[in-house]
Amino acid sequence: MKNIALTLSYCGTNYHGWQRQDGLPTVQGTLEKIIERQTKVYSPLSGCGRTDRSVHANTYCANFKSDTSIPMDKLPLALNAVLPKDIVVKEAKIVDDDFDARFSCVAKEYTYVFYNDQFPSPFDEHRAFHIIKPLDVGAMREGAQHFVGRQDFAAVKNEGTPVSSTVREIFYCDVRREGKYVFVSVCGDGFLYNMVRNIAGNLWYVGHGKFAPGDIRRILDSCDRCEGGPTAPPQGLYMTRLFYDKEEFSQWMKSR
Amino acid sequence: MKNIALTLSYCGTNYHGWQRQDGLPTVQGTLEKIIERQTKVYSPLSGCGRTDRSVHANTYCANFKSDTSIPMDKLPLALNAVLPKDIVVKEAKIVDDDFDARFSCVAKEYTYVFYNDQFPSPFDEHRAFHIIKPLDVGAMREGAQHFVGRQDFAAVKNEGTPVSSTVREIFYCDVRREGKYVFVSVCGDGFLYNMVRNIAGNLWYVGHGKFAPGDIRRILDSCDRCEGGPTAPPQGLYMTRLFYDKEEFSQWMKSR
Numbered sequence: 001m002k003n004i005a006l007t008l009s010y011c012g013t014n015y016h017g018w019q020r021q022d023g024l025p026t027v028q029g030t031l032e033k034i035i036e037r038q039t040k041v042y043s044p045l046s047g048c049g050r051t052d053r054s055v056h057a058n059t060y061c062a063n064f065k066s067d068t069s070i071p072m073d074k075l076p077l078a079l080n081a082v083l084p085k086d087i088v089v090k091e092a093k094i095v096d097d098d099f100d101a102r103f104s105c106v107a108k109e110y111t112y113v114f115y116n117d118q119f120p121s122p123f124d125e126h127r128a129f130h131i132i133k134p135l136d137v138g139a140m141r142e143g144a145q146h147f148v149g150r151q152d153f154a155a156v157k158n159e160g161t162p163v164s165s166t167v168r169e170i171f172y173c174d175v176r177r178e179g180k181y182v183f184v185s186v187c188g189d190g191f192l193y194n195m196v197r198n199i200a201g202n203l204w205y206v207g208h209g210k211f212a213p214g215d216i217r218r219i220l221d222s223c224d225r226c227e228g229g230p231t232a233p234p235q236g237l238y239m240t241r242l243f244y245d246k247e248e249f250s251q252w253m254k255s256r
Numbered sequence: 257m258k259n260i261a262l263t264l265s266y267c268g269t270n271y272h273g274w275q276r277q278d279g280l281p282t283v284q285g286t287l288e289k290i291i292e293r294q295t296k297v298y299s300p301l302s303g304c305g306r307t308d309r310s311v312h313a314n315t316y317c318a319n320f321k322s323d324t325s326i327p328m329d330k331l332p333l334a335l336n337a338v339l340p341k342d343i344v345v346k347e348a349k350i351v352d353d354d355f356d357a358r359f360s361c362v363a364k365e366y367t368y369v370f371y372n373d374q375f376p377s378p379f380d381e382h383r384a385f386h387i388i389k390p391l392d393v394g395a396m397r398e399g400a401q402h403f404v405g406r407q408d409f410a411a412v413k414n415e416g417t418p419v420s421s422t423v424r425e426i427f428y429c430d431v432r433r434e435g436k437y438v439f440v441s442v443c444g445d446g447f448l449y450n451m452v453r454n455i456a457g458n459l460w461y462v463g464h465g466k467f468a469p470g471d472i473r474r475i476l477d478s479c480d481r482c483e484g485g486p487t488a489p490p491q492g493l494y495m496t497r498l499f500y501d502k503e504e505f506s507q508w509m510k511s512r
Contacts, residue, residue: 011378056379076375085381090374118346119332122267123312123383125341 003099004072005063006031006079007091012056013126013235014086019050027051027087031062031079038078039068048101048242049108049191054126054234058111061101061242099244106249107171109187109241112200112232117180128181129200129236135207137177142213143206144173144184146220147199153192154223156202158231160193166223168192171253175203182207185240197232198225205229257321259355260328262287262335263347268312269382269491270342275306283307283343287318287335294334295324304357304498305364305447310382310490314367317357317498355500362505363427365443365497368456368488373436384437385456385492391463393433398469399462400429400440402476403455409448410479412458414487416449422479424448427509431459438463441496453488454481461485 008031016024020032028045036042043064051057070078075092083089098104115121115128116135124130147156150169157166170188177183184203186196202219205211211219211229219228243249264287272280276288284301292298299320307313326334331348339345354360371377371384372391380386403412403426410422426444433439440459442452458475461467467475467485475484499505 009375009378080375085376086378088375088378119265119336119344120341122265122342122344127379 001065001067002094003063003097004066004068004075005061005093005095005099005101006076006089008057008060008062008087008089010057010060010088011086012051012054014084016053017051017055018047018060027057027060028062030084030087031089034079034083035064035066037082038075039066039070041066041068046101048105049239051239052194052197052234052237055237055239056127056235057239059242060239061105061244063095063099063101104244105242106246107187107189107241107243108191108239109185110191110196111238111240112184112186112196113236113238114182114184114200114204115180116177116182121180126235129233131182131204131207133208135177135182135204136209137175137182137207139209139213140175140182140184140203140207143203143211143216144175144199146213146216147173147186151220152223153195153220155219155221155225155228156195156198157192157225158194158198163192166192168195172256173199187241194231197234197237198228200232200236201229203229204232257323258350259319259353260322260324260331261317261319261349261351261355261357262332262345264313264316264318264343264345266313266316266344267342268307268310270340272309273307273311274303274316283313283316284318286340286343287345290335290339291320291322293338294331295322295326297322297324302357304361305495307495308450308490308493311493311495312383312491313495315498316495317361317500319351319355319357360500361498362502363443363445363497363499364447364495365441366447366452367494367496368440368442368452369492369494370438370440370456370460371436372433372438377436382491385489387438387460387463389464391433391438391460392465393431393438393463395465395469396431396438396440396459396463399459399467399472400431400455402469402472403429403442407476408479409451409476411475411477411481411484412451412454413448413481414450414454419448422448424451428512429455443497450487453490453493454484456488456492457485459485460488 020029076089113128154166332345369384406425
């Protein structure tokens with residue numbers, strides 16, 4: 001059996017997240033059905049992470065075991081031909097037997113997108129979080145630095161599947177404005193449930209002066225979810241980068 | 257009666273164009289219904305131009321006569337509160353009695369958006385025209401220059417409502433690449449039916465080497481629609497700028 005890794009991209013608006021759920025449209029469920037149709041065998045997918053309902057992925061990785069005879073350079077076309085237009089497979093390759101899209105991942109980057117204008121954008125209801133009052137990006141950037149490093153992120157984790165540890169390492173947390181959009185990009189070795197949306201929610205409050213940038217330190221140190229700001233809504237969240245190779249990741253960290 | 261000009265923005269995906277049509281969702285029809293609901297009187301709108309089904313507007317202007325007592329600074333909010341999220345009114349102001357969104361317009365800019373990549377974008381099925389083969393932007397830019405000037409545009413006009421003249425003035429036709437997107441921005445004093453989509457279709461063929469840049473001259477001079485390339489599909493087309501003031505337009509032309 002070959003171990004096949006797919007790189008894909010999807011618009012999450014019409015899906016109840018990545019993970020397969022009976023009777024609900026999900027990205028995993030949709031893709032597994034199409035893979036079964038094209039390879040004639042049901043093969044469960046292992047995805048690089050769970051994304052919530054309405055969350056998007058500019059890039060996403062999932063692997064499955066198969067003895068399909070479809071060549072790897074043809075597989076994306078074979079899948080895209082029958083996939084809905086909001087899921088696109090961009091690459092298929094045979095990887096080592098022990099490769100797992102989730103556990104082999106060295107680092108992931110998520111980007112949270114705010115649309116910051118007096119009026120909403122008619123194009124972005126499902127693609128960004130609309131914030132009317134101007135965000136102070138300088139203050140957000142200052143607050144964001146407190147998220148960087150290896151530390152306990154219990155204060156930005158919502159209730160969910162129990163985890164053995166709430167310690168994670170965040171490599172960078174960048175805030176930038178481009179026109180009416182404000183982007184928060186967070187890269188880490190792993191993420192707790194709703195962690196990026198809670199980081200975005202805390203930085204939103206910093207951007208509006210409800211929290212001082214230094215309050216982020218206090219919130220994280222409390223390890224108490226009740227100390228922080230709200231969970232930002234899902235439609236602003238995108239998975240934006242994935243690293244499976246330590247050397248490649250280290251190059252990326254040096255080059256940015 | 258006040259003459260009220262609205263500036264709006266809309267995502268055209270769910271509409272059969274601007275113009276009111278019985279039994280079909282259109283932007284004009286939707287907006288007129290909401291204006292009637294909020295001002296209690298039906299007031300027909302005059303729009304700056306007809307946009308086809310699926311065409312978008314980053315900016316659009318429409319005016320109507322009304323004696324509503326809603327203050328102009330509150331009117332956008334009053335309309336947006338009940339409008340669907342894909343139509344957003346950004347400004348309302350009282351204008352001269354003889355102002356007409358269509359006839360008072362000095363210049364309009366449309367932008368055609370190509371998504372140029374091996375794979376489609378899951379986010380852009382309804383927002384851009386996907387072209388797989390790389391576009392030669394240098395050649396497109398060279399070809400685009402032939403569209404500039406006051407001339408007969410019969411060769412890039414599709415059959416539609418009869419017009420007295422097919423002569424128009426194009427002030428600029430710019431082509432630029434940003435990552436996987438290629439933008440063609442065309443500014444003119446008026447446009448014939450499907451003119452921008454035909455300009456985009458001709459430049460697409462130039463970008464793929466099916467036409468040499470100089471062929472655009474020959475195509476325009478023929479005044480024959482059958483000489484040129486295809487009509488590019490509507491979802492890539494956006495109305496992007498409107499000028500009602502000659503001085504403001506002349507400043508824009510100098511500053512760009």
